[in-house]
Amino acid sequence: MGSVKVHGMWACSYTQRVLVALKLKGVEFEYIEEDSSDKSPTLSLYNPIYEKVPILVHEGKAVVESVVILEYIEETWRHDPLMPENPYDRALIRFWLGPAVGSILQLSGEEQSAAIGQARESLRFIEAELTEGQFKGRKFFGGNHVGILDIVLGCGSFWLKAMEEDVEVKIYEEEAFPMFHAWVCSFEELPQVKETIPDAEKFMDYAKALRKMMLNFGNP
Template identity: 40%
Template sequence: MAEVKVFGAWGSPFSKRVEMGLKLKGVEYEYIEEDLKNKSTLLLKYNPVHKKIPVLVHNGKPISESLVILEYIDEAWEGPNILPKDPYERAKARFWAKFIDEKCVPPMWKACWSIGEEREKAKEEASEALKFLENEINGQKFFGGDTIGLVDIAANFIGYWFPITEEIVGLELMTQDKYPNLSKWAYEYCNCSFVKENLPPNDKLVEIFKGIIQAQPASN
């Protein structure tokens, strides 16, 4: 039997991408929780370049970067497709997954934890990026059509983590009025039984995010 290990962090949307990919394929794996403030020697050995989670180790061979890992999982194991079979649709899925990581997640996260002019700029950047996703999902249940695929898993931060953070910090960015298609997608995605059972507990994330707020210096 193949040896499969995942080095991750329970509250990380990037770790959860990998776990969801493996569970979608029905692959058994050993999960290893990392202390991101005191990273293990194994993590540093397996990912010496970025020194980050997640890392998938398959029969002793490490693969880093969540989107790369998801493609590897799709190719290495039988089961439901993570990426479409059609070459053009596969290219589109890769494009939107990369778009989410580069153009959506950074400004959305920054909008939550910055203040003043910096927050406003981040909100503007995030809003522009979300408009593209709003148009892309139009008329579909999931980005992958009727079934969950690469882009849906890549967008898990947008669907689950971000709304929790928004509420805690008092931010109104991804509203239902402004992004009805994305809001509907987020509901469908988070309430899909497969996704729901693999998301981190809401109350634990709330506790973590409140801790971040308390640790921030008071603004004038």
């Protein structure tokens, strides 16, 4: 298998994507926690362009950008596939990758309501896809098994919850998005996810502090 190391940050949903994928594949790895306030030389060594985590180092070679890493993991360890076999299904998954709910945390006032509106709009699409669209009847977007799209959306859902609590706006109610809600629950029940997601209270404190910092940064 060769040595596998992951440089990450505990509250980083991009890092969690990589950890969940490796665990689902049963790949053993060493985890190295990086400090965002005091960047180690590792970041500039392995990711000189962005200096961001996650970084996967496989047999001494670095791979960066979480979705690129997910695809690398999929292509390197072929068992327990995270992508469908059929090219059309693969295209579908790639199309849906990367929904933009993360921006709400950084916004306030009118901009924030616009971002919340956008997030709800995306959720409505996802709900419709799960109810009567291309993902109808599936437990996961990947079918009966978790796939790349589940990992990307699922790891982001912790931020969605943190945003809801922090901005005191309900972005998704169970009643309005029952299929999405059921999917989130199935995802969170997976042991590989449970052991990866951060402690809720610690995470909320971090999310609040981060939001405060971002708002101050935006309005000096």
